[in-house]
Amino acid sequence: MSRAETSRRGSRPGRAGIRDVAAAAGVxxxxxxxxxxGKGRLPDATRRxxxxxxxxxxxxxxxxxxxxxxxxxxxxxxxxxxxxxxxxTFTEFAYFAExxxxxxxxxxxxxxxxxxxxxxxxxxxxxxxALDGTVVIDPSDHDPVVSELVxxxxxxxxxxxxxxxxxxxxxxxxxxxxxxxxxxxxxxDAGARRIGLLTGTTTDxxxxxxxxxxxxxxxxxxxxxxxxxxxxxxxxxxxxAADRLLARPDRPDAVYGLFDPxxxxxxxxxxRYGLRVPEDLLLVCCSESTVYASTEPPITTLSLKPRRxxxxxxxxxxxxxxxxHSDQPVEQVIPTELIVRTSSQRRPPRTTVSPPRSPEGE
Amino acid sequence: MSRAETSRRGSRPGRAGIRDVAAAAGVxxxxxxxxxxGKGRLPDATRRxxxxxxxxxxxxxxxxxxxxxxxxxxxxxxxxxxxxxxxxTFTEFAYFAExxxxxxxxxxxxxxxxxxxxxxxxxxxxxxxALDGTVVIDPSDHDPVVSELVxxxxxxxxxxxxxxxxxxxxxxxxxxxxxxxxxxxxxxDAGARRIGLLTGTTTDxxxxxxxxxxxxxxxxxxxxxxxxxxxxxxxxxxxxAADRLLARPDRPDAVYGLFDPxxxxxxxxxxRYGLRVPEDLLLVCCSESTVYASTEPPITTLSLKPRRxxxxxxxxxxxxxxxxHSDQPVEQVIPTELIVRTSSQRRPPRTTVSPPRSPEGE
DNA sequence: CGCGTTGACAGTCACGTTTCTGCATGATCG
DNA sequence: CGATCATGCAGAAACGTGACTGTCAACGCG
Numbered sequence: 001m002s003r004a005e006t007s008r009r010g011s012r013p014g015r016a017g018i019r020d021v022a023a024a025a026g027v028x029x030x031x032x033x034x035x036x037x038g039k040g041r042l043p044d045a046t047r048r049x050x051x052x053x054x055x056x057x058x059x060x061x062x063x064x065x066x067x068x069x070x071x072x073x074x075x076x077x078x079x080x081x082x083x084x085x086x087x088x089t090f091t092e093f094a095y096f097a098e099x100x101x102x103x104x105x106x107x108x109x110x111x112x113x114x115x116x117x118x119x120x121x122x123x124x125x126x127x128x129x130a131l132d133g134t135v136v137i138d139p140s141d142h143d144p145v146v147s148e149l150v151x152x153x154x155x156x157x158x159x160x161x162x163x164x165x166x167x168x169x170x171x172x173x174x175x176x177x178x179x180x181x182x183x184x185x186x187x188x189d190a191g192a193r194r195i196g197l198l199t200g201t202t203t204d205x206x207x208x209x210x211x212x213x214x215x216x217x218x219x220x221x222x223x224x225x226x227x228x229x230x231x232x233x234x235x236x237x238x239x240x241a242a243d244r245l246l247a248r249p250d251r252p253d254a255v256y257g258l259f260d261p262x263x264x265x266x267x268x269x270x271x272r273y274g275l276r277v278p279e280d281l282l283l284v285c286c287s288e289s290t291v292y293a294s295t296e297p298p299i300t301t302l303s304l305k306p307r308r309x310x311x312x313x314x315x316x317x318x319x320x321x322x323x324x325h326s327d328q329p330v331e332q333v334i335p336t337e338l339i340v341r342t343s344s345q346r347r348p349p350r351t352t353v354s355p356p357r358s359p360e361g362e
Numbered sequence: 363m364s365r366a367e368t369s370r371r372g373s374r375p376g377r378a379g380i381r382d383v384a385a386a387a388g389v390x391x392x393x394x395x396x397x398x399x400g401k402g403r404l405p406d407a408t409r410r411x412x413x414x415x416x417x418x419x420x421x422x423x424x425x426x427x428x429x430x431x432x433x434x435x436x437x438x439x440x441x442x443x444x445x446x447x448x449x450x451t452f453t454e455f456a457y458f459a460e461x462x463x464x465x466x467x468x469x470x471x472x473x474x475x476x477x478x479x480x481x482x483x484x485x486x487x488x489x490x491x492a493l494d495g496t497v498v499i500d501p502s503d504h505d506p507v508v509s510e511l512v513x514x515x516x517x518x519x520x521x522x523x524x525x526x527x528x529x530x531x532x533x534x535x536x537x538x539x540x541x542x543x544x545x546x547x548x549x550x551d552a553g554a555r556r557i558g559l560l561t562g563t564t565t566d567x568x569x570x571x572x573x574x575x576x577x578x579x580x581x582x583x584x585x586x587x588x589x590x591x592x593x594x595x596x597x598x599x600x601x602x603a604a605d606r607l608l609a610r611p612d613r614p615d616a617v618y619g620l621f622d623p624x625x626x627x628x629x630x631x632x633x634r635y636g637l638r639v640p641e642d643l644l645l646v647c648c649s650e651s652t653v654y655a656s657t658e659p660p661i662t663t664l665s666l667k668p669r670r671x672x673x674x675x676x677x678x679x680x681x682x683x684x685x686x687h688s689d690q691p692v693e694q695v696i697p698t699e700l701i702v703r704t705s706s707q708r709r710p711p712r713t714t715v716s717p718p719r720s721p722e723g724e
Numbered sequence: 725c726g727c728g729t730t731g732a733c734a735g736t737c738a739c740g741t742t743t744c745t746g747c748a749t750g751a752t753c754g
Numbered sequence: 755c756g757a758t759c760a761t762g763c764a765g766a767a768a769c770g771t772g773a774c775t776g777t778c779a780a781c782g783c784g
Contacts (some may be wrong), residue, residue, distance in 0.1 A: 005379070015514070016516075017769095017770060017771090018770065018772095020400070020771080025733090027733075028733065028734045028735075028772085029735090029770095029771085029772095030733070030735080030736095030772085030774095031732085031733060032771085033771070033772060034733090034773095037772080039772085040732085040733085041470070041730095041731065041732070041733095042731095042732070042733080043731090043732075044609075046732080046733090058542070060489045060514070061489065061770080061771070062432040062492070062769085062770050062771070063435075063490050063491050063492040063737090064429035064431070064432050064435065064492045064769080064770080065770035065772090066490070066770080066771060066772080067426035067429075067492075067739095067767070067770040067771095068427050068430050068737055068739050068740065068741090068769090068770080068771075069424040069738080069757095069770080069771045069772050069773085070739090070771085070772070071739085073425075073426065073491075074487070074490045074491065075477070075491065076487045078478075096459075097458075098460050100478075102445050102745085104478045104480070105480075108480065108484075110485060111486065111487060111490070112476065112486075112487075112492075113475065113478065113479055113487055113491050114476050115437070115477050115478075116440075116462075116466045116475065116476045116477075117465070117469065117476065118467075122470075122473075124473065125436070125470060125473060125474075125475055127422045127423060127425065127473050128425050128475070129425050129436065129437065130424070130426045130429075132427040134731080150367055151420075152377070153377075173780065180583065206745095221576075236650055239656065243640045252774085253764095258474065259724055261652065261653070264653045264656040264657065265656060266726065267656070267658075268656040271658060289653075290597055291623070291626045291651075291653050294601065294627060294630040295626065295627040295657070296629075296630075296633060296658060323639070379739095379740060379741090380740065380741065380742095381740080385742080389763075389764090390763060390764045390765075391740095391741085391764085391765090392742090392763070392764060392766095393762085393764080394765060395741070395742060396742095396743095396763090399742085400777090401742085401743085401760065402743095402762085402763085403760090403762070403763095404762070404763080405761090406760075408762080408763085414739095423740080423741070424739085424740050424741065426739080426740080426741090427739070427740035427741040427742085427769090428740080428741055428742075429739075429743095429769095430739090430740080430743045430769050430770065431740080431742045431743085431769055432741085432742070432769090433769080458732080485742095594759080664777095673781080
């Protein structure tokens, strides 16, 4: 300890640096770094001694310095596209919540953390955080943020296949067409003669693919399409659209709703029109919420398996970050699950469709 | 351009550094930094010229280097405590989702981003990310992570007043006692004679304060407490507990549920026992979900205003980070809002309590 | 016995930025 | 007209870490 007082010039008290550890242990900075990272060729005695001293000093390596040096921050961006005037709809529906939860867990298990970053945030926020890669949920056609990130060489994996020529590194998605066709067949099997659709006005691929599949199915079986579209980010609009759908002269006897709240909205609308579910109206909606297990009646839902999607997205992204070009394809399809409940099961198939009725008081 | 070829030794192609900008603009590094950050004393011509060149080169400052130099990362940790065996219940209920959404927005508006970090994550993840401060949601009594962060001098603001002697920098919370007392009075005003409570077995302050308030209210009005507790993280347990509560010999004629899914669970249980809502059973639950507006009947809910809480937490935290010791107190109470719907309104107050009935088939 | 080899460490540079200090140049004032 | 001063900008020192290179001793082998 002749003149090893190199620690006094450094940062504020309370934070010990690698120099302090080296001085306290009587070794060099290199030895400390190697001992803690298990890199060099050191005898176990030195390694243990250094680790002990580091623990005693409460040494925590500076994440910023490590990131600057290694070029890896251990941070992954989680981006959701925006709807309407709301800043963003992060976890507006249970899907996003579950997906983000699973993604966070999966990332953490591999030593990464997630940073929430809306696509419309100011550019300086994006460049103020060092990202190793990014997950984008349902990117729009010409998302400028995605292009920018890819241009910078960052891996970008999207939840939902990218629309247009968006240059993502990889994507994970459900087979939405197969899911919709399966639901329509399921409803037809239950006796539905005219199946309606509650869909959205946005241009994301989920809405687009689902609607297209519906229209194709209608054409195949020779049914006139019966659907109402509304801005999916507005909960009030959903209730109104559900009402509109059941008020039509060609009122459907079965409805599939693409969005989470459609189930309760359609149920409420059916009550207003005096329609019994499932006797007069079969109901299915796409949702991850458990409330549909205890509604009256319980409503059949389509689960997109957000936990599996979130996990898969993170695995693919981290593989790309760490250069583990996995033998799996960069396009991964996760199966959906139809949870059949009372609302889509009808014992005696009806042969006639009753005319629409006027709304009744509660 | 005599020998200004300093750019070649640097990083990989595709990322322009501040040196490249300086060389291309024919100025020094200092001038570039000052011009972009608006710091120095430069003529507008130089400033504009430098910015133009930086844009042309697609220059993005390195977040890691900036963080290392300034000591500020612009990152805020968002931590939720864990329940049971699940890794964590992030956004398990609508409250967390809304709160996180508002917090993200508020942070972004001030140039910060949120990093999702469960309290039980491995320590290396925590030290691998440079945080300016942390938000903890409902910290447990002796949260080691909070203590560690505070010891490092990081501001920590909690959503929910800290239990025990947890040394947080500040906290934001509702007045849970006043909220519960208000609901109980509301139910009593609607004619309730025996009010039950559906509560949790966890030791967080929300559950504790609410339950205590209930017990005190019971003592004050001379009612025997009627409550069931269950592990709040388990949705199945909630349905079972709701059933237990309505199966008791001293079955209540009004119930307040502390957790989000209690409304539908209680409604389903009431149907099983042939109880009409609100005629035979008044119902209120604490929830942020909009589904309770369209259930049959619509259920009165207590909103904890998570958007206001999330915003307030972030404002207080960033004020602390930036040293703006605001004149506001470091303990902030956000009022709750009772959204009165059909389930808690009864025209003719009942004078007798009907005996419990057996469950009926659906 | 001399030389190459290997183990065990120390010194030093670079990551890219911010910021402090300092040197010119022109303007201003006594 | 010379000294002072504001202005505009350049140079260089950090920030804390990881990695490369270099040094010194011990040791094996011809």
